[in-house]
Amino acid sequence: MLHILIVDDNPTDRLLVKRELQQEFPELRVTEVADRSEFLNAIANNNFALVVTDYQLRWSNGLEILRDTKSRYPNCPVIMFTNSGNEEIAVTAMKAGLDDYIIKSPRHYIRLAVAVRGALERKAAQRRAALLENRLQLLLERLNVGVFSSTLDGCLLESNQAFLRLLGVSTLAETQAVNLCELFWKLSPTDSQSQVQEIILPQANSQSKYLLLTQYLNTNDDEAVIDGVVEDITALKQAELALHQLNETLELRVQERTAELEDVNSQLEAFAYSVSHDLRAPLRAIEAFAHILLSNYATALDANAQDYLGRIGRAAVLMNTLIENLLDYSRLSRSKLPLERVDLNAAIAKALTQLEEEIRSKQAHITIVVSLPIVLAHPDTLLQVLINLLANAIKFVAPGVQPQVRVWAEEVEERERGRVGEGESGTEKNSYFPPSPHPPSFSPSSQFIRLWIEDNGIGIAQEYYERIFGVFERLHGEETYPGTGIGLAIVRKGVERMGGRVGVESTVGQGSRFWIDLRKVRV
Structure with a gap:
């Protein structure tokens, strides 16, 4: 009997997975996991042959499930069946030992049983190969x-x-x-x-x-x-030939998996297109009709009705902004970003122009300490990064405090980038930079420009440093500091796609200093 562990906190999704697998495996035993205690109890028993997990769980995520399972049972196949992942998560999971990654949608349910069978067959083949290798080692030990x-x-x-x-x-x-x-x-x-x-x-x-x-x-x-x-060493040479043939087979499997990931990519692009065109149209209609009702029928509505319509309009605007930010983040993951020479002075000036209304309303004071150098960057992506960082510096200040923002740059070398130094101001603060899943491969002598953006805002507690660079991570309520919670995720993704790194130094109540590293243009 085949015993499979299903990790998903959605009972409907668990039922659909179970039903799909029972059609392919009549003698199937399923253990369903909906919370952490059930998962820990299941992996402690070590009586399942394969794990099917969602990525987005209320109490964890698919990557953690993968790591916990592989740390205990390295040879246990794990399949991620989700609708909340992305290409970056898929690649990271595959590198961590994931056996397959399937989009959770009706058209892909049929692939689930195929993926499970394939993973079990690969596990059996690996077991046979391990036994064969052990026998070969024993044979070599007995040679004269x-x-x-x-x-x-x-x-x-x-x-x-x-x-x-x-x-x-x-x-x-x-x-x-x-x-x-x-x-x-x-x-x-x-x-x-x-x-x-x-x-x-x-x-x-x-x-x-x-x-x-x-x-x-x-x-x-x-x-x-x-x-x-x-x-x-004749047997060893024959084993090398067999390994070469196995490598050729593995290469074919890699090509097949690459083709599958490319198919997932094309589906993601189609989904992004659908979101951009189909989902935003009704939002615009909601916003427009709410505005019409408030403009033309305000006298016929009481205060509560006017307040509700105002809330509807603002919610539609926020939803539209959220969709735009998600599309921006998605494009950063998929688009090619050719680097070129970019004058940081011009880039900062352009960002401040686009933030002119926010600067005026907050009466913010922006100081560029010295003339900024030229870097290698993708102009549009860099502009997007600067707008998000400057907007946050202006926004996250205590009530009644005039925002004070300082911008400066310094040179750092590749070997020094892991050390977040004292910086231009000479004061030492708690510091953090998120690890990149795809760090750029530059020589130790590569030089970078570190651009600092310092504010006099509310600061960030050290335990939240890692969270703020994630998608949909908000530390404050919408009414206190409006936003979508994607801005710093876009900053991190954009800088890393340009071969750089982003980090933060902050002390609660004393402001924050965000920095980004970009390649220096060699003269």
Whole structure:
């Protein structure tokens, strides 16, 4: 009987998964997990053959389920069946050992049973391969090792029986028919003290025997001699050929998986297009009609009705902004971002122009400390990053406090980027930069420009440093500080796609200093 663990806090989704798998596996036993305690109890029992998990769980996520399962049972297949993941999550999960990633939609349910069967077959194949490898290792341990001693001109002085068998002769006298100088490397007193080589020894059956020869130059009674060890590595060579064939098969599987991920990508693009065009149209209608009612029929409505319509209009505007931000984040993950020379002075000026209304309403004071350098960046993405960082610096201040924002830049080298230094102001604060799932590969001498944006805002507690760079992570209520909770996620994604890094230094009540690293333009 096949026992499968289903991790999903949605009972309807669990039922659909169970129903789909029962059609393919009649003798199926299912354990359903809806919370952490049930999951910990299930993995403690170690009696399931495969795990199917959602990504977005109220109490955890699919990556944590994957890591917990693999840490206990490295060979247990795990399949992620979700509608809340993305390409980045899929790639990260595959690198962590995920066996398959399937979009949770009616058209993909049929793929679930296929993925489960494939994962179980791969597990069985890996088990057979492991058994075969163990038997091969045992066989190699039992092989005879030949030991010999010869003169520099190839005359065999002594050897053991294993050496004679490896050469295909029965007695020491028969070795005279074998030219050891042609078969083995000839050592001279000026050569290295040891040499290792592989030798191909033709056999009478048109086959070849592979030998590994290790020989040493020694002196015996003032006479230079060659002492050596010979091992039969024919089985090992045959195993290497089998491994090469297995690698070719694995390469084909990688290509198939890549094609599947490309299909998922195209579906994500289609979904983004649908969201952009189909979902935003009714939102615009809701906002427009709410505005019409407030404008043309205000006298016919009481105060409560006017308040409700105002709330409807504001909710529609917020929803439209949220969709725009999600689409921006999605595009950052999929689009190609060619880098070019960008003047940070011009980029900051353009960002401040777009934030002109917010700056005026908040009476914010922006200071550019010195002239900023030129960097390698994607202009539109950099502009989006700067707008989000400057907007946050203006917005997150205590009531009645005039926002004070300072911007400056400094040079850092690749080897120094892991150390968030004191910065321009010389004050040390709690610091953090999120680890990148795809760190850029630059040489240790690569130079970067670190752009700082400092504010006099409310600050961020240290325990929230990691959360603020996630999607939909908000530390304050919508009424206190409006927003969608995606801004810093867009900043992080955009900077990393440009080969840089983002970080923060902050103290509660004393403001924050966000920084981004961008490639310096070499003169």
